Amino acid sequence: MTNSFGEFANAKLFLCIGTNMTEAHPVASTFLKNAVRKGAKLIVVDPRKQPLVDFADIHCQIKVGSDIAFLNGLMNVLITENLYDKDFVENKCDNFDAFKAKVLEYPVERAAEISGVSAEQIREVARLLATVKPAMLCYTLGITEHTTGKDNVMSTANLQLLLGNMGMPSAGVNPLRGQNNVQGACDMGALPNVFPGYQKVIDAPMRDKFSKAWNVDKLPDQNGLMMPQMMEGLVDKKIRALYIFGENLANTEPDIRKVEHELASAEFLVCQDIFPTETTRFAHVVFPAAAWSEDDGTFSSSERRVNRVRKVKTPPGDAKPNWWIFKELAKRMGHDWASNGAQEIWDNEVSVLAPALGGIKYSRIEKDGLQWPCPTLEHPGTEFLHRDGIFTHGKGIFNPVDWAPPAEVPDKEYPFVLSTGRRLYHYHTRTQTGRAGMNQLLSEETADISQADAQKLGIKHGEYVKVRSRRGEVKVKAKVTEQVPPGMVWMAFHFRDGCANWLTNAVYDPVTFTAEYKACAVALERA
Amino acid sequence: MRITINGMACEAGEGQTVLQAARANGIYIPSLCYHDKTGVAGKCRVCVAEVKDMRGLQATCALPAREGMEVVTNSETVLQAQRMVVDLLLSTGKHDCIACEQNGMCELQDAAYYLHIERPGLQYADVEPDIDSSSAFVYVDRSKCVSCGRCVAGCNDVVVNEVLDFGRRGHGTSIVFNADQAMGESTCVQCGECVQLCPVGALTEKKSMGKARSWETHKVRTTCPYCGVGCQLDLHVKGEQIVRVTGVEDGSPNKGRLCVKGRFGYDFIYSGDRLTTPLIKENGEFREASWDEALDLVAGKFKQIIAESGPDTIGGVSCARSINEDSYQMQKLFRAVIGTNNIDHCART
Numbered sequence: 001m002t003n004s005f006g007e008f009a010n011a012k013l014f015l016c017i018g019t020n021m022t023e024a025h026p027v028a029s030t031f032l033k034n035a036v037r038k039g040a041k042l043i044v045v046d047p048r049k050q051p052l053v054d055f056a057d058i059h060c061q062i063k064v065g066s067d068i069a070f071l072n073g074l075m076n077v078l079i080t081e082n083l084y085d086k087d088f089v090e091n092k093c094d095n096f097d098a099f100k101a102k103v104l105e106y107p108v109e110r111a112a113e114i115s116g117v118s119a120e121q122i123r124e125v126a127r128l129l130a131t132v133k134p135a136m137l138c139y140t141l142g143i144t145e146h147t148t149g150k151d152n153v154m155s156t157a158n159l160q161l162l163l164g165n166m167g168m169p170s171a172g173v174n175p176l177r178g179q180n181n182v183q184g185a186c187d188m189g190a191l192p193n194v195f196p197g198y199q200k201v202i203d204a205p206m207r208d209k210f211s212k213a214w215n216v217d218k219l220p221d222q223n224g225l226m227m228p229q230m231m232e233g234l235v236d237k238k239i240r241a242l243y244i245f246g247e248n249l250a251n252t253e254p255d256i257r258k259v260e261h262e263l264a265s266a267e268f269l270v271c272q273d274i275f276p277t278e279t280t281r282f283a284h285v286v287f288p289a290a291a292w293s294e295d296d297g298t299f300s301s302s303e304r305r306v307n308r309v310r311k312v313k314t315p316p317g318d319a320k321p322n323w324w325i326f327k328e329l330a331k332r333m334g335h336d337w338a339s340n341g342a343q344e345i346w347d348n349e350v351s352v353l354a355p356a357l358g359g360i361k362y363s364r365i366e367k368d369g370l371q372w373p374c375p376t377l378e379h380p381g382t383e384f385l386h387r388d389g390i391f392t393h394g395k396g397i398f399n400p401v402d403w404a405p406p407a408e409v410p411d412k413e414y415p416f417v418l419s420t421g422r423r424l425y426h427y428h429t430r431t432q433t434g435r436a437g438m439n440q441l442l443s444e445e446t447a448d449i450s451q452a453d454a455q456k457l458g459i460k461h462g463e464y465v466k467v468r469s470r471r472g473e474v475k476v477k478a479k480v481t482e483q484v485p486p487g488m489v490w491m492a493f494h495f496r497d498g499c500a501n502w503l504t505n506a507v508y509d510p511v512t513f514t515a516e517y518k519a520c521a522v523a524l525e526r527a
Numbered sequence: 528m529r530i531t532i533n534g535m536a537c538e539a540g541e542g543q544t545v546l547q548a549a550r551a552n553g554i555y556i557p558s559l560c561y562h563d564k565t566g567v568a569g570k571c572r573v574c575v576a577e578v579k580d581m582r583g584l585q586a587t588c589a590l591p592a593r594e595g596m597e598v599v600t601n602s603e604t605v606l607q608a609q610r611m612v613v614d615l616l617l618s619t620g621k622h623d624c625i626a627c628e629q630n631g632m633c634e635l636q637d638a639a640y641y642l643h644i645e646r647p648g649l650q651y652a653d654v655e656p657d658i659d660s661s662s663a664f665v666y667v668d669r670s671k672c673v674s675c676g677r678c679v680a681g682c683n684d685v686v687v688n689e690v691l692d693f694g695r696r697g698h699g700t701s702i703v704f705n706a707d708q709a710m711g712e713s714t715c716v717q718c719g720e721c722v723q724l725c726p727v728g729a730l731t732e733k734k735s736m737g738k739a740r741s742w743e744t745h746k747v748r749t750t751c752p753y754c755g756v757g758c759q760l761d762l763h764v765k766g767e768q769i770v771r772v773t774g775v776e777d778g779s780p781n782k783g784r785l786c787v788k789g790r791f792g793y794d795f796i797y798s799g800d801r802l803t804t805p806l807i808k809e810n811g812e813f814r815e816a817s818w819d820e821a822l823d824l825v826a827g828k829f830k831q832i833i834a835e836s837g838p839d840t841i842g843g844v845s846c847a848r849s850i851n852e853d854s855y856q857m858q859k860l861f862r863a864v865i866g867t868n869n870i871d872h873c874a875r876t
Binding site for chain 2 (some may be wrong): 185245252270342427
């Protein structure tokens with residue numbers, strides 16, 4: 001997030017696109033609702049009438065996968081009606097002309113046709129955005145989990161640049177991150193292209209810096225593979241060994257049959273986890289790990305805040321802290337690492353090597369965490385990025401982007417769009433929530449469908465239905481709901497039985513390799 | 528500004544009430560309906576005090592502090608009035624403390640203790656327990672409710688779930704869920720904000736029942752393991768057992784608020800399903816192994832693969848759930864020891 005949750009309180013306008021915050025980030029949504037109660041405007045852009053819609057001034061019920069067309073249409077109105085922030089665009093941004101030319105290819109009628117949102121409503125939203133400043137744009141995986149995911153993100157940034165909604169409180173582009181520490185895992189360089197602190201592995205000075213710190217002669221100078229590429233590499237043997245730490249890929253990745261074929265093809269698979277999972281079944285070696293509350297450490301939240309996590313119990317049996325397992329493996333491969341325990345790792349390595357984290361030490365985050373960038377020990381942390389419109393690259397860069405449909409769209413044989421996400425009462429594949437009593441609140445997967453489609457197909461609420469895609473088939477109960485528009489089936493991936501990922505399409509954004517979980521084609525019938 | 532409370536000079540902030548100023552200066556005034564998060568209700572009348580040049584007793588929760596104000600909270604007149612209110616509250620509910628989950632954390636009990644009320648002075652028809660245990664995680668006993676309204680304000684104005692309200696009429700006035708449904712059948716999402724705000728034992732955590740007396744536990748602050756908001760939790764711990772989770776009221780960003788998973792989803796760590804020993808697969812079956820054996824096997828296999836096919840034939844997927852330091856160690860292992868940048872995690876989903 002460029003901005004912070006604390007700024008929700010004083011926001012004047014929220015544009016929430018592809019974020020079912022009430023279920024996926026419930027506490028964040030309470031602050032949003034407080035602001036709306038105080039008078040903030042709320043625009044929800046979502047194919048579903050999800051819970052935030054109850055609080056919205058405008059709901060744009062966009063068609064799945066039409067985000068760029070919709071956003072370009074909005075920006076077309078802002079430009080053609082001269083409603084954008086000319087001062088910010090001229091002085092703080094680059095590449096406006098190319099971007100403008102692209103946006104002019106999306107007159108509002110074209111945007112309306114693609115997105116299913118009326119031209120009138122697109123104009124209404126644009127004019128509202130032009131009159132209330134600043135506005136906070138929030139998104140979640142509704143934006144990223146498309147084959148055009150990267151371009152979708154660019155498009156949200158284009159809008160906020162055009163409106164000058166950057167570099168001030170209660171503004172910005174705010175992706176609400178899914179997992180508790182997905183921000184942190186990125187910050188730590190668990191990515192194929194960057195060292196900790198987003199320092200590029202292809203930059204020789206960075207490699208020099210890290211090879212000295214890590215006491216090695218050299219470090220690999222090419223970007224590595226992303227997760228789906230590694231998985232596919234297991235089949236063609238480009239990857240001989242895969243080490244999976246704390247992820248249940250057999251349920252979370254699209255097209256379970258494909259994923260399981262890949263896992264089964266591994267010459268050597270190591271899993272490190274706290275529970276046996278559908279993924280550990282494929283392992284050759286399993287390491288038992290310490291869980292949350294069994295080790296000291298830090299998580300970094302969506303708002304770039306490094307928070308303390310504390311130990312209150314010893315791990316069961318022979319389970320060990322994860323950092324210890326990695327250190328022991330390093331030792332057996334000829335490398336002695338000095339740091340013992342999370343605090344030493346953070347204070348002596350992470351915060352020394354990552355400039356944005358340089359001022360964050362355990363002694364400073366006993367209570368509230370600090371938000372990076374926090375370069376020095378005196379720095380108070382950064383509540384919002386790009387202050388006064390000063391960007392990492394100097395100026396904010398407009399990226400002209402084109403709309404493209406999802407890779408698989410409904411046809412005669414598979415006439416419904418399947419879109420997927422999370423539900424309030426469970427987390428991902430239930431390895432945790434399934435063992436914490438949450439099954440009482442939600443005990444099985446459903447196919448959420450519209451009243452209209454239920455009537456047409458003679459399906460009653462609670463009856464079993466078959467949902468079929470080109471990849472697989474599941475049998476689940478139908479949940480007939482006003483939330484879902486006609487033509488859509490909506491499902492989650494919390495339960496192995498009826499998991500949406502038996503159906504989802506393993507196609508990826510070409511740059512980010514994020515899978516298109518939000519759109520594939522399915523058939524629906526009574527079971 | 529400066530005010531005087533019981534003859535003691537106290538600093539009061541602009542806009543502070545007398546109750547807030549007293550608390551900030553370490554002076555206890557019994558109170559029930561006021562909570563920082565739900566604001567002034569002015570309902571319970573327990574927090575009354577005498578103020579020089581003001582007629583009658585004043586509810587300090589609703590009284591703005593003014594420069595030079597002289598407040599007395601410990602005169603016999605004040606204590607008698609407070610005693611009367613607390614006595615009435617005690618006599619209209621079933622306030623048995625002995626096995627109550629709230630024992631030791633109860634604000635009514637604190638008030639009674641402060642006012643030396645061993646037994647209620649007023650007799651009343653015996654109140655039957657009025658239990659609603661229909662929901663997954665919250666135990667409701669209306670016979671312990673003091674109608675302070677903190678839960679109602681919390682549900683409607685803090686977390687804006689709009690489930691709780693006062694319902695029924697007159698003497699029977701009570702908290703209700705939606706149109707007086709059982710909690711488990713209402714639209715309640717079990718966030719537990721009402722439980723955290725309840726000053727008495729009317730709304731308590733089912734999971735905590737019988738696990739520990741409050742004074743046997745200590746609080747450990749930590750961060751929620753579920754979504755990316757980063758809510759700050761206090762784990763209430765007895766020995767190695769987490770018996771309750773509450774939101775840290777002054778913690779950022781959540782200011783005490785939690786969701787159902789953050790408040791009630793903590794006990795998976797005690798599951799009997801946990802992996803407790805390294806496992807090595809032999810002939811398609813896992814067998815238990817020592818750490819030395821398992822680590823040697825993995826290190827040996829990695830070394831062999833690196834020698835035969837180069838480091839780029841090994842890949843690693845890190846964990847977006849575990850701590851930063853674990854991800855740091857894993858990417859360091861891959862880059863500095865194995866010699867590949869094939870390290871990733873579910874960063875973009």
